[in-house]
Amino acid sequence: EAQVTQNPRYLITVTGKKLTVTCSQNMNHEYMSWYRQDPGLGLRQIYYSMNVEVTDKGDVPEGYKVSRKEKRNFPLILESPSPNQTSLYFCASSFSPRGPYEQYFGPGTRLTVT
Amino acid sequence: AQSVSQHNHHVILSEAASLELGCNYSYGGTVNLFWYVQYPGQHLQLLLKYFSGDPLVKGIKGFEAEFIKSKFSFNLRKPSVQWSDTAEYFCAVGGNNRLAFGKGNQVVVIP
Numbered sequence: 001e002a003q004v005t006q007n008p009r010y011l012i013t014v015t016g017k018k019l020t021v022t023c024s025q026n027m028n029h030e031y032m033s034w035y036r037q038d039p040g041l042g043l044r045q046i047y048y049s050m051n052v053e054v055t056d057k058g059d060v061p062e063g064y065k066v067s068r069k070e071k072r073n074f075p076l077i078l079e080s081p082s083p084n085q086t087s088l089y090f091c092a093s094s095f096s097p098r099g100p101y102e103q104y105f106g107p108g109t110r111l112t113v114t
Numbered sequence: 115a116q117s118v119s120q121h122n123h124h125v126i127l128s129e130a131a132s133l134e135l136g137c138n139y140s141y142g143g144t145v146n147l148f149w150y151v152q153y154p155g156q157h158l159q160l161l162l163k164y165f166s167g168d169p170l171v172k173g174i175k176g177f178e179a180e181f182i183k184s185k186f187s188f189n190l191r192k193p194s195v196q197w198s199d200t201a202e203y204f205c206a207v208g209g210n211n212r213l214a215f216g217k218g219n220q221v222v223v224i225p
Contacts, residue, residue, distance in 0.1 A: 033212075033213070041217060042218045043204065043215040048211070048212060050211065056211075102160045108157055
């Protein structure tokens with residue numbers, strides 16, 4: 001089954017404790033992206049990757065890091081989480097960012113930073 | 115960079131009523147337009163998309179959207195909603211290697 005998986009689905013952590021949210025897709029998609037969803041703000045892009053070893057900042061990259069060492073994986077790293085990073089995070093992938101290619105979304109990771 | 119504006123963030127309507135959600139975008143290049151739906155507790159799913167051709171596109175579950183280039187709009191419609199259409203709806207515009215989302219419309223359908 002074609003899908004995007006994320007782990008963990010729920011995470012409660014404390015300020016400053018490094019964490020990684022994993023994202024994996026099995027569709028051989030070139031393009032992957034991370035978004036955060038906050039009430040009233042919709043989805044905002046954090047980082048995206050056009051292909052292996054190619055990443056770029058989205059609209060709200062501060063406080064986040066990403067890497068793309070393999071085509072299927074695109075982990076999101078919070079080196080020193082803060083309470084303002086409490087949010088619902090979605091990973092997505094697409095065949096290509098150009099043209100009418102829809103993005104497929106993972107199930108989401110709800111992060112709470114205390 | 116592209117941007118998307120959605121109006122009427124909260125919509126409450128009764129079953130069988132018609133639904134129309136507005137979406138206006140700003141982007142100077144060739145656009146690819148999408149509507150996504152997020153049912154309670156679920157991830158986003160594609161409702162429909164437009165990239166060229168007939169400006170009236172039909173999607174899943176009886177939804178349709180009309181692209182009006184002169185108005186930079188891509189409004190979503192459904193003639194008769196059901197309780198199961200209760201969800202959040204997001205308009206998105208693709209371009210410049212990215213997808214920009216609007217803030218969403220929370221739609222509640224009362225049985």
